[in-house]
Amino acid sequence: MKRLAKRPTESPILILALVQAATTFLRNGLANALDLPVCRRVSGGVWNQYEVLSPVALGSMRDDCAVAYSHAHPDALNVRILNAALDKVVVNVRDPRQVVVSLVHFIDNHVAGNPSYFRAHGLPDDYLNQPFAWKLAYHLEHTYPMLVDWVRGWTDIADRGCGDTRFLVIQHSEMKADRVAFFRRIYRFYNVSDVDEIEVPPEHDGKNHNYFRSGRNDEWRDILSRPQIQWVNDGLPESLMERFQWAR
Numbered sequence: 001m002k003r004l005a006k007r008p009t010e011s012p013i014l015i016l017a018l019v020q021a022a023t024t025f026l027r028n029g030l031a032n033a034l035d036l037p038v039c040r041r042v043s044g045g046v047w048n049q050y051e052v053l054s055p056v057a058l059g060s061m062r063d064d065c066a067v068a069y070s071h072a073h074p075d076a077l078n079v080r081i082l083n084a085a086l087d088k089v090v091v092n093v094r095d096p097r098q099v100v101v102s103l104v105h106f107i108d109n110h111v112a113g114n115p116s117y118f119r120a121h122g123l124p125d126d127y128l129n130q131p132f133a134w135k136l137a138y139h140l141e142h143t144y145p146m147l148v149d150w151v152r153g154w155t156d157i158a159d160r161g162c163g164d165t166r167f168l169v170i171q172h173s174e175m176k177a178d179r180v181a182f183f184r185r186i187y188r189f190y191n192v193s194d195v196d197e198i199e200v201p202p203e204h205d206g207k208n209h210n211y212f213r214s215g216r217n218d219e220w221r222d223i224l225s226r227p228q229i230q231w232v233n234d235g236l237p238e239s240l241m242e243r244f245q246w247a248r
Contacts, residue, residue: 009034009192012062014082014089015069018150019047020102021094021172023069029201031067033183034192039068046120047071048143053078058085074153083163090186091154094172095246096147097220097232103143104135140228148235155243171244173217179203 013030017023031038039061045051051072061068062085069092072078082089111117112128127135158167168189175182183200192198224232233248240246 009036009187009190010065011088011190012036012065012086013067013186013190014042014058014061014086015067015092016072016089016154017069017092018094018096018099018147019071020099020106021092022175023092025201026092026175027067027069029183030186033199033201034067034187037064037066039064039066042068043070043072048121048146053081053085055081055085058082062086071150074150074157079157079162082165087164088166088168088190090189091158091167091169092171093151093155093169093244095217095220095244096144096151096236097224097246098217099147100136100139100144100232101220101223103139104132107135108132136223137228140224140232144232145235148237148240151240152237155240173244176217 013034013036015023015027017026027038030036039057041054042057042061043051043053051070053070053072057068058081060066107117107123107127117123118125118127124130124138127138130138154167155169158169168186170182170185174185180200184195187195187198220232221229236246241248
């Protein structure tokens with residue numbers, strides 16, 4: 001991707017992201033396309049317990065006009081921290097039913113050799129010794145409700161307003177459907193100059209993104225049992241299904 005003679009935006013870009021939503025690809029793609037530095041850590045904690053934004057890290061990110069992402073939880077403390085640091089934020093979501101399936105694969109394929117991950121995230125000691133079906137059932141019970149709450153929490157905050165901070169809510173399936181329109185929507189939100197002239201990141205695959213597996217958003221239909229499908233559908237608010245056009 002070509003470098004630009006002048007940065008097309010001087011706004012820092014923070015992506016509040018649900019896990020397993022191709023957010024590393026999104027962050028790096030925006031950084032490359034807009035010639036912005038990457039800030040790799042702006043929050044602390046663990047995503048399935050509690051993650052809080054760092055005012056110091058956000059200040060540095062803002063001063064450096066960098067791109068970053070966080071899985072920070074939608075609560076009053078993180079909202080106050082955002083209000084004090086940034087005037088624009090992107091919220092990146094994905095269908096939680098697919099996130100659960102992708103998460104099981106991610107843990108098996110990328111963090112199985114990292115004992116500290118399992119301790120920090122509170123996973124059972126014998127997790128790795130269990131079959132796929134057991135792991136899936138575990139995350140449906142213990143992780144899925146939190147994923148739904150995360151999406152509902154940040155979309156509610158975005159809808160009702162957050163002081164002077166504005167939000168753009170996007171979702172993974174939009175990137176899959178029309179990558180160019182997806183990125184240009186983000187560019188316009190940040191008042192990027194010459195939007196139509198700026199390249200968008202190339203489609204991600206196993207060659208340019210280490211964590212890429214399939215990118216499907218309906219794989220869960222083939223993996224979950226009929227009772228599990230009924231259970232996850234019952235746990236997903238109708239308001240979210242209508243908003244994001246997630247079919248039962």
